[in-house]
Amino acid sequence: MPLYGYLYGMYAFGLEETNLYDSAEKTARMSLDINRHDAWATHAMAHVFEMGGRQDEGLQFMSATENDWNVCxxxxxxxxxxxxxxxxxxxxxxxxxxxxxxxxxxxxxxxxxxxxxxxxxxxxxxxxxxxxxxxxxxxxxxxxxxxxxxxxxxxxxxxxxxxxxxxxxxxxxxxxxxxxxxxxxxxxxxxxxxxxxxxxxxxxxxxxxxxxxxxxxxxxxxxxxxxxxxxxxxxxxxxxxxxxxxxxxxxxxxxxxxxxxxxxxxxxxxxxxxxxxxxxxxxxxxxxxxxx
CATH class of the missing domain: 1.25.40 (Serine Threonine Protein Phosphatase 5, Tetratricopeptide repeat)
Known part of the structure; x- marks a missing residue:
């Protein structure tokens, strides 16, 4: 279904803000598997790394995907x-x-x-x-x-x-x-x-x-x-x-x-x-x- 991946990205952020970090990461990755340019799913991933104290992973992820999300x-x-x-x-x-x-x-x-x-x-x-x-x-x-x-x-x-x-x-x-x-x-x-x-x-x-x-x-x-x-x-x-x-x-x-x-x-x-x-x-x- 066209644009369906964006729903995963939005849902992932809601999961993160309710402290369901594992589910949020899984859902955000599902979105990015469909569309790597979904900057909102990237945003949800950034939150997961931030709240989990996973700074090195966050730095690596944002660097590796920068050209995917910086156009949004x-x-x-x-x-x-x-x-x-x-x-x-x-x-x-x-x-x-x-x-x-x-x-x-x-x-x-x-x-x-x-x-x-x-x-x-x-x-x-x-x-x-x-x-x-x-x-x-x-x-x-x-x-x-x-x-x-x-x-x-x-x-x-x-x-x-x-x-x-x-x-x-x-x-x-x-x-x-x-x-x-x-x-x-x-x-x-x-x-x-x-x-x-x-x-x-x-x-x-x-x-x-x-x-x-x-x-x-x-x-x-x-x-x-x-x-x-x-x-x-x-x-x-x-x-x-x-x-x-x-x-x-x-x-x-x-x-x-x-x-x-x-x-x-x-x-x-x-x-x-x-x-x-x-x-x-x-x-x-x-x-x-x-x-x-």
Whole structure:
């Protein structure tokens, strides 16, 4: 039946997001056997490798199939984002920056599509959390993001817009986004207004507090809502940036209770994703803090 393989690709992603990773991989491969150019099935495979801590397999797969999926304009940037995440996880930051410079950044700046924009913001922010100096790379992305500060379509988008404002050092846009979100919470209605009230605003305020060096305040803002972040949307892999964020907040806080929370969250992350060099690096730092 024509186009039937695409159903497998879509089904595979649903299976992955419900943690049925073996079934997701099997179904995605069925799709790719029918049509190797199905970039959504490739996307499902990328998620399976990410969530399973199979970074080397992910790198090999994305490299070997790149010419099959990079022609799909709708999701090519996102698949490159996944490709870069494996390198961030492994600590190969130059490879991740290279993919940003040659693919994610240019594709996002050209398309202006929301998925591409949040991918660019997310990759840069993850690199920054890892201590990488990303220079002025936020500028082109923020030029697009600041056109959407009053949209409030998704709290997920707003959080990434905040990353771009902060990353670009644009205090005016940072303040504008916060005030716009507060006005939306006060005067808006609908599901996203509820989510912004319950989670989104606190998340963005925490991002600002972290940037200001008030790590304890950032923890106090984000910790109570950390298990509600799923409400803002995005996949498990996309929302992992917020798991990483609260861990960094807690590790940098001067409050001993927060440092203990960081260790607890790292153990939790290790249980969910056993093979995670990123988690291992953070755990090593946390243990130095604990015993130092």
């Amino acid at each position: 304009g709708m999701i090519a940037c996102h698949d490159y984002w996944h490709y870069a995440l494996y390198s961030v996880e492994k600590g190969n930051y130059s490879d991740a920056v290279g993919l940003y410079d040659t693919q994610v950044g240019p594709l996002a700046a050209k398309s202006g599509a929301m998925l591409d924009m949040v991918d660019a913001c997310s990759l840069l922010y993850r690199l920054q959390l890892e201590g990488v100096n990303v220079g002025d790379r936020y500028k082109d992305i923020q030029d697009v993001c600041k056109q959407h500060l009053d949209d409030h379509v998704l709290a997920f988008n707003d959080a990434h817009f905040m990353m771009s404002c902060i990353g670009a050092g644009d205090k005016v846009s940072t303040g504008k986004l916060l005030e716009s979100m507060r006005s939306f919470v006060k005067n808006g209605k609908g599901y996203n207004c509820d989510v912004t009230t319950e989670v989104g605003l606190a998340l963005c305020e925490a991002l600002v507090s972290y940037d200001n060096g008030d790590f304890a305040k950032a923890v106090d803002l984000v910790s109570p809502v950390r298990y509600q972040v799923i409400k803002i949307g995005g996949s498990h892999a996309q929302r992992d940036i917020f798991n990483q964020f609260v861990i960094h907040c807690a590790m940098k806080s001067d409050t001993e209770e927060h440092k203990k929370l960081a260790r607890q969250l790292l153990v939790e992350r290790k249980c969910l994703k056993e093979n995670s060099p990123l988690t291992d690096r953070l755990m090593a730092k946390a243990m130095v803090q604990h015993t130092g």
